[in-house]
Amino acid sequence: MKQESETEMLKEYAEQEYKYGFVTDIESETLPPGLNEEVIQFISKKKGEPQWLTDWRLKAYKIWLKMEEPHWANVEYPKINYQAISYYSAPKNMKDGPKSLDEVDPELIKTYNKLGIPLEEQEILAGVAVDAVFDSMSVATTFKDRLAEKGVIFCPISEAVKEHPELIKKYLGSVVPQSDNFFAALNSAVFTDGSFCYIPPGTRCPMELSTYFRINEPNTGQFERTLIVAEKGAYVSYLEGCTAPKRDENQLHAAVVELVALDDAEIKYSTVQNWYPGDKDGKGGIYNFVTKRGACRGNSSKITWTQVETGSSITWKYPSCILQGDNSKGEFYSVALSALKQQADTGTKMIHIGKNTKSTIISKGISAQKGQNTYRGQVMIKKSATGARNYSQCDSLLIGDQCGAHTFPYLDVKNTKSHIEHEASTSKIGEDQIYYCKQRGISEEDAINLIVNGFCKEVFKELPMEFAVEAQRLLEVSLEGSVG
């Protein structure tokens, strides 16, 4: 009888190839490694920033120097040498930024095509406006005109600094201050690009906004900064996808995302993160140390974070909501896959300040091979948050017997008229489940995909249609070769 033991299955896992591990050969302008005030001034000058922003960066740098890298997360990695990282890299022949897609380096376009996001095609067919960040420069922004009609601003943050300084000045750092944490401070000092999005009052953004990030240069960190502001009664759905080429060195990615929702505004922020995860021994891969936070500043505002995290060798990420406005809502839906030797410590913080604020947390952790998956979540109900409600559900799925799942829910309740529910489960993909599927004619690999997708369903249904399909495919690719 032909048999495939689980161990054999998982051995095959290791041989799975990172699909997006190609390097684009483009002449680029890269700063030598190292971080000091001159480097920050150089970046600021390169970007043509006003003095206030240069000062803002320098202030962040001074704060950062006094801070210590946090080590409370359930992850292990060698010490990062911040002086060995280059903090600026930009494709050389587009220093001034392209005016249209025709001006974009064909090599770059090819890269995006490999990633499955042909810009021209998307511009015409998909109705998705893409702001593509290639290392530190934003190379192409589509659909600007159609968005402009509605008064929606969607542009690289470096451009927004010049074109809309009053908005940037008002909101930058207002959700994640420079002093927030070690990586946020570092990002504030050296951020190179990212997206800015502003939806005017009462406006429903006419299309899904999307940014693809990609780290190309070796030894560069990517420190993008995203800021989204939804004015009163505005609505926007924002999609973020990430991939990085395959390299033996570890690369640092310390991004900051800030969301601001005013009265009755709604922001949906969806991420599909597929940075290079490193190899089976944990060599290479992205350190994804990201600070994402949304402020439901207005009454009845709503912020939804949906994330599908399949890449990176280490993920340290807690997209959070500050529920300040009365009746505001925060949601967090997450699928995190740790295979190979990946480590993920991810979750959310829901901080209830306003009355009758509500939050929902659905977290699905999948561990396979030698992956370690940790859910870390905090629900804080402040004294003022009368009538606050939270529902949390954390489920873990284990594939094989060398992986781990951990759950750390923290609850901090200061108001007795509030309501919190927490459910958690851990299950293993059973041999009996796989056998049952196979007995119906479904191959082992498809059976695992079926079971994993079933497990993730509650999260996938929160993703925009085309993203849900991509997320599903990504999980399949990540689990490819996991069976004989």
Place this chain on the structure above:
Amino acid sequence: MLKITNLHASVEGNSILKGINLEVKAGETHAIMGPNGSGKSTLAQVLAGHDDYEVDQGEVSYLGKDLLELDVDERACEGIFLAFQYPVELPGVNNTYFLKSALNAQRKYRGETEIDAMEFMDLIGDKIKLLNLKDSLLKRPVNEGFSGGEKKRNEIFQMAVLEPKLALLDETDSGLDIDALRIVAGGVNAMRSKDNATIIVTHYQRLLNYIVPDYVHVLVDGKIISSGDKALALELEEKGYDKIIEESKA
């Protein structure tokens, strides 16, 4: 269709099947009866290809192929269907989607085109009536939250959709009330034809009142000790296993 010759099988070193010989032709329905622990379910699992069961000796030929060489999913695609005694729950996996994936996997294996969603819905619409299952079960995760009877009917429903050549029913009658038993039996009978065969593994004669077998085999301690027609099942019911075992020794 199926020829089992001197089949020996074990689980974790414990010998369970100790020389089974059985031939099943297309169009036939065989019942395997026997006391608890006699190896009935093991036989069904070995034919389906379960990993936990080690084949120590013997041959199984199925439609001219060496069945023991095929993996579980290949056997399924070759038309072997096992109705589980304890159907497995697949949380979050939609019942319809699961069944469509299974059917298409089998069609693909046979080199047929995959069935589209519309055709598939038509197909299952007919079959679900046959098993008197609620439409709502189609939208629920596979077997999750199903009652015992619903799980068993769902098995036969899957069988009706997949149209196997050789169906193995493992204690399908256990946990069914009399109405459900009739429905399940009706479903199985509706599928019987000259081209397919059924092996019913059961402890009780009860199911055989509704699905009348052509042959009845009594399995005791890993061996078939007696074979006959429907009358043998009735005799078993009347005398009990001990008596039959005694008689076979005499």
